[in-house]
Amino acid sequence: MDPLKYIFEKPYMSSRIARWQVLLAEYDIIYMTRKSVKGSKIADHLANNAIEDYEPLNFDFLDEDVLVMEKEEKSGWWAMYFDSAVNVSGNGAGAVIISPEGKQYPISVKLHFSCTNNTAEYEACIHGLEAASKMKVGKLEVYGDSMLTICQVKGEWQTRDEKLRPYQEYLSKLAESFDEIEFAHLGRDKNQFANALATLASMAIIDCGAKIQPVSIKIRNSPSHCCLIEEETDNDPWYTDIKRFIQHQEYPSGASKIDKRTFRRMAMKYYIDGEILYKRSFDGTLLRCLGDLEANKALQEVHGGICATHANRHMMARQLQRADVIGPINPKASNGHRFILVAIDYFTKWVEACSYAHLTQKVVKRPKMNGAVEAANKNIKKIVQKMVITYKDWHDWLSYALHAYRIAVRTSTGATPYSLVYGMEAVVPLEVEIPSLRVLMESGLEETEWVKIRYEQLNMISERRLAAICHHQLYQRRVAKAYE
Incomplete structure (x- = not known):
């Protein structure tokens, strides 16, 4: 509180403060509350009362090319x-x-x-x-x-x-x-x-003389139940009975009438092609049935391989556009690189990224309204963080992160960047180890037939891109409607 305001406005005061009020009263002082002063008034006052020998301030920043100072790492x-x-x-x-x-x-x-x-x-x-x-x-x-x-x-x-x-x-x-x-x-x-x-x-309540073993802390990136697979006791996959019924119309031993009726109803959802069993999904897609070893391999590839980001694509729905820089990254990579230059095609969402040790302002031209690029950089960093093993090998995993991003379906276009660029979907390495339906179908084709099908896919790429444009426009309308 202002002391002058307190002296002149408070009706009852102590003896010393009352004495100050009496001494100040002979000067006919009136207290006025200070009002705010606009910045323009201060600027006008300074312009009207300029100093003759005024020296302008120097706003140049020394060593402006230095972006970050690193502390020396002490070895040993x-x-x-x-x-x-x-x-x-x-x-x-x-x-x-x-x-x-x-x-x-x-x-x-x-x-x-x-x-x-x-x-x-x-x-x-x-x-x-x-x-x-x-x-x-x-x-x-x-x-x-x-x-x-x-x-x-x-x-x-x-x-x-x-x-x-x-x-x-x-x-x-x-x-x-x-x-x-x-x-x-x-x-x-x-x-x-x-x-x-x-x-x-x-x-903790610990008795005297008791010794507790060292505490072990483990890190898990997924829930405990996501990799739960029942063990196969008889070394036969879980779908052996279904496959035998479709092929030879044989029921499992000891099955009752109710079990047989349930078994027949269940078998209607499956389809067999040679020796490979598929299950029809609700949209008509054929899903290959996998055994214990194949399922473990597929789960490791999906949750920890190059496709690890597929499970989290909803978290990466914000899209990239044009070009931007990630960095400086500390600590730097083992090859001395500290920056990641990210570029993306506006329509297909195809991403290219390279790591560099040094970057200048002339190399990167940042367009206006670049907030989407900054959000995309966060997504790239999240992908790389999930893949790195040590903090200095992120540059080795950058290409794998880009591949996972390219073969993931983008929410705005409803298609993968890979399909919009090449006219077909990429083949995941897991599809080669455990052949999918399309791999099995194409493996039986002759080279001339495969080239003909590929030529037709390239001719249809314009249609695919046109469908992606329509999907993108509808997506923008839905988003605009949701926020209006």
Whole structure:
């Protein structure tokens, strides 16, 4: 609150403030509330009162060609993160030691004695350093979210609390057992693993002398039931009885009249071509019946191979257009590349992408209204992130990600970019290992017949593209209608 407004408008005041009001009253002061000043008035005032020896500001940015500053990677250094937890359930200390290769060694200790937050932080750091010393670590970087502990160990702050001095002395003695050691402070959001270990130790009920095996954390990218396949006990596929009934009209042994009637009704949904059994879907498509080994191979290819993005194509419905750049990507790839140049055909949605170590502004001309391209870049990054094994091999998987994007049906056109460019659908490697119906049909054709069919497909490509244009226009109308 403004003090002058308080003095002149408050009816009842204390003795000192009342004295100030009396002293100011002889000057006939009237309080007026300040009004907002428009920017144009300030600009007019500055223009009318220009300074003669005015020097314009220099807005040039030094080293404008530098996009990012990278920190040198220290080779042979280990890292340790520590944290503590003090709550109603108990006290705990947690630390995680990370090797130069990225292997993590978690440490969790339950403290069966009363301690404060600061002493618990020292306990966590000391237990982590003791474990690192036993592992014969030479160079160690220590990270913690306690500013007090880090600054006191580094000597930047004095240790006045008598309870913390023994901890600091012992911690300094432990630090001397390493060849090189550095302490650094970081935020809580970057220290969540150590915090989870400390919280786990504080809340767990552990008897004295009990030893708990190391906790193993697995990463799954799909639900547990998605790869559920019943085991085949008799080494025959699940559709053997259906196939035998269609071929020889033989029922399974021990089938009752009700089972036979159900079996006949079920067999009407299947179709056999030679020795291969197919099931008719609701739209008339023939789906090949697979055994245990074939189904496992198909699931691995669909959920983890080059077709992994098909299962998530609804998340990638936002389309790309024209050209844009992804980067700089940190850390850079093993070949030194940090940028991905993405280009796309506006109509067919065909994507091309290449990685580069350096890019200049002259190479990429960004058109106006480029928000869709930025959204598409996020999709490309999501695809690559699902495929990479290590953080430096993303450039090796870029071509596989592009292939998966090209053979996926686009929502706006209702067709795959591959079919709009080449006039036919791409053949997935799985279709060669487990022949699909179209592969089996084309394998029996002679070369002249296959060339004739291919020529007809190319002649029909204009019709396919025209149908895609109509589908795209209808899609735009539906979207516009939904948002109006």
